[in-house]
Amino acid sequence: MFELHPYQAQAIDALREGARQGYKRQLLALATGGGKTVVAAHLAHGAVEKGHKALFVVDRIELVGQAVRTFNELGLHVGVLQGENTSFARTDDIIVASIQTIRARQAPDWVHLVLIDECHILHQTHIKLMERWTAIPFIGLSATPLRKGLGRHFTNLVRGPSIRWLTEHGFLVPVRGFAPAADAVTEALKGIRVQRGDYVEADLGAAMNQKELVGDIVSTWQARGEDRQTLCFATSIAHSKAIRDDFEAVGVSIAHIDAYTSTDERRDIIARFKAREIRVLTSVNVLGIGFDVPDASCLILARPTLSEALHIQQMGRGIRRAEGKVDCLVLDHSGNTLKHGLPIHFEVPDLDDSETGTGEVRKKKDKDALVKCSHCGALMERGEVTCTECGLDRPTRTSKVSYRDGDLVEFGEASHRYEAGKAERQHFYQAAMGYLLSRGKKPGAAFYMTQERYPGFKPPFEWRELEPVEPTPAEHRWIKSRNIRWAKGRERAQGTRH
Template sequence: MLNITANLAQQRALDMLRRDWKQYNSFMVYSPTGSGKTGLSAFITDGFVSRGMRVLMVCPYTVLITQTAKRFAQYGLPEEQIGYIWRDHPNHDPERLIQIASADTLIRRDFPENIDLLIIDEAHLRRKKMLEVIKHLTEETKVKVIGLSGTPFAPFLGKYYQRLIKPTTIKELMQNGVLCGYEFFAPTKPDLSKVKTTRSDEYGSDFKEDEVAEIMCGSALVGDIVSNWLAHGRDLPTVAFCVDVKHANYVTIRFNEAGVNAEVITADTPHEDRLMIIHRFEQGATKILVSVGTLIAGFDSDVRAIIYARPTKSETRWLQTIGRGLRTAPGKDACLVFDHSGSVIRLGFPDSIEYDDLPSKSDGMKDAAAQKAAEKLEKLPKECTQCHFMKPAGVYVCPKCGFKPLAGEDVETDTTRGLKQLSGNKKAPTLKEKQSWWSQIIFYQRQRAMQGTPVSDGWCAHTFKDKFGTWPKGLSSHPVQLSPEVSNYIQHKRIAFAKGTKKQNAQEVQPVLKLSCAPPATAAERTAQLIKIRQQLLNRNVGENL
């Protein structure tokens, strides 16, 4: 008897399975983030074990075996009956009624015999031998198979699972408070028109990784990621999803240079190192986890913001990653998502991606496919041209900044600008908040003076005005230690100023270069021209000698 009570989604799934149990041999349970699929597995397993029947639970990765076994024991399943299919593991015992294994282990050895139920977690992952096992069990031995997935969108699933069980949706979980809401922004959108498409077993059709990595490693795009987070990330615990290790390292270095502690975690990061990195993140020592091919399954830390810098065509990849930020936590109303990949424009919001049938390769249903594509296009969000907030389909006036576009203006958007400061419905700052910011700006000024790189009183006043739209009149000038929020804002301003100065210098030098290339006139005119060029170069600090 388990010591937990089934939630709404779990109870619905159990009722649906009981209803169709005799009619079908294989089931795919559509179990979104937050619906409790490990708990559902425990309820199903308990029903078999209580009758002396054997259950094999398959996890997608070795790292999740111990985690699943601990959860089963916490839920009340008999720990003495939980065995591991894992060579040399102390709990390796083929005679126990509950066997837990990783898919990678099973495909390298003979499949266990005499099981009564096979449960496969993350069943959308394509592993040829596992699919052959499913077909053999359901067609020849009549052993029941239950697949679990929050993203059962893989095109082959309909050929191996006979019945889709859909107990809930992401939208319903949000409405019931099981998952939090989201706020999507699209500060930048890379040009991927020339990137080829490839296919993987895990995510299906998607952009070719090496080509998209080359684009996303551009200094301007990475700079936008850092400056946008400094301005609008609110110092929230954040996960950044990158294309490959090189891209992740570059993003991490740029954040560290800006004074933000970020660490890289990849699929090849050793297990012990991974636990330490995640621990530092949960304690607040690390502010941003930069991920490559990991933090998808089995990662339940409190994530308040997501930087999505991994362009994708895969609905599975999109939902799996965004789902990391949708879990609820105290004081968390919504997860901020900064999409620097164009994926939200391409695929839509996570709660708008739904299927009522298991996908399977069709033989020419072109009209139906075209109709579904048109319906999906109608549901895609639109970007506000002012604040880059992603508006739901059919929403005309931006709910974030109140901007009302002219007819047709929100069809094509400017994707080269950074995310602007939100306004409109934003709560007006209090006098206490203004005083706090001004005191911290003064602290920063004194800190710079001690370092020998002072900033002027005018700079301080203009920094305050940029933030609040008013001058710091009537405020006390006593200094207060910098907070991460104010520090990040100042760093953002410095980066933006440096970019603007570089651009202005390039524009000012251009006429000088054109002048120097002009054809010579008389000797006197040529001498006057050289004197003028020299003076311009000296004034602009381009050089001291011709």
């Protein structure tokens, strides 16, 4: 068995306490990458130790294999109830089943515990099982339990740690993002019909599959994508293929997958993606839920959605940890992140128990969760003044105008600027030394870089004796943007002389 993280053990304890209190229908809300399947396996193992059997129900056929592999690795005897792959017996500890096959063939009635994966996608077959098997405990698993009426079927909600907590404690990687062409996307979405709480896919595909929008996706990835392994979420098969064609036209290795891609071909494509033979995977409605390839560290959001659940599920494909992965870069061509926020902004609400309505629970928001840097398009918190990507300050209505490197730029009032502490400034000084030494340059320039980073501050003389350190991602981005500004200023100066 895999060793549980403390927060996973706490979630299991909370579910067991709920069972002791008489709850037969519980829901565990745990972020993508938080280990829902591992928790499910430990729950199943606990049932097996009591001589019981478990049923694990998935929403998508491709999730069956993932669950089987995880349960096998945890030492459980696993049976399968899924189409032509069906093979199970009473001697198995746990049966992994697709809800589609249960609908067609029924589920084994000798199980003692039912675990429903992605339970926010609740089928009538799930509901009928719960209504028929009243004495059997059901536990739903979801990262985004936002569906209306979910509280009528699950009466106890157990919240795992938030995405923010998991990120801050190193279980998930942080996200940084850009929102290019947001105005063009807003214009393209005018008049798009909305049904069941989201845009009509047929209308959406036609609106977003415009040559200029597709071309912007490719050019932005070339400029910002940092040659990362990338997943792209498109609006339709035609849109996804158009994106593929434009990437191929500039020599980028890319593959398209959809619901009609054969299992063998999909397996081959994913293997080549993991081997970095394919740099970009583009799809529609395939990569968003349950797709588990942590190697991806860049996401292209090209499918606008009003669904916060879908947005967070898509973001979840990039926040899992992997070797050498320090963060996830989001290139948002949909406006979703401005509307719904980054993963760290998501909080699990109480379960909705309304009798009517479809879709998902919506939070009332007076303003968008994030704003866009007017200089580089980076996504920023509303309260942030200085962009961590380009190092420039956000314009404000009461701003004063200054010149920097020959360009007219607006800067926020000094009274509203974030005041860094001594420890942060010292660390930046050491990081600047480390950066310079790694490039064969003299570390003395760290003095001037720190003065630029913190105007009006003079680093103490004794800091010269400090040990150099590796820059954090934010420090490295600031130094990089500073070097770009300096180089452009030098080019303009040389052009003026000529």
